[in-house]
Amino acid sequence: MPHCQNCGFRWTWSDMILVAFKGNMPCPNCRKDQYVQSGRNLFGAFLVVMPFVLLFSYLTSDFGFSWLLAITGFMFYMTLGTLAGPFFYKLSNTKKRS
Secondary structure, eight states, X not given: OOBOTTTOOBOOHHHHHHHXXXXXXXXXXXXXXXXXXXXXXXXXXXXXXXXXXXXXXHHHHHSOOOHHHHHHHHHHHHXXXXXXXXXXXXXESSOOOO
């Protein structure tokens, strides 16, 4: 889990889910605002979505998988990605423009 860049406090998984949706949050320990580093969300989304899109596009075209199965699989895959995301976030003291 990420650490506060100001005091080194280790954030919990649930705190990281909140900061990911809000964009910033004060550290539970020192109360200094922490931000998810710019660009990590887009890169992470690309790494999560592209393999899925390529795999299911191949499976639906060559093996006759239904699109309903592909969409259900995609929803499951994205849920897992959202739950695992906080383990890969980095925090920053400043809001950086991308």
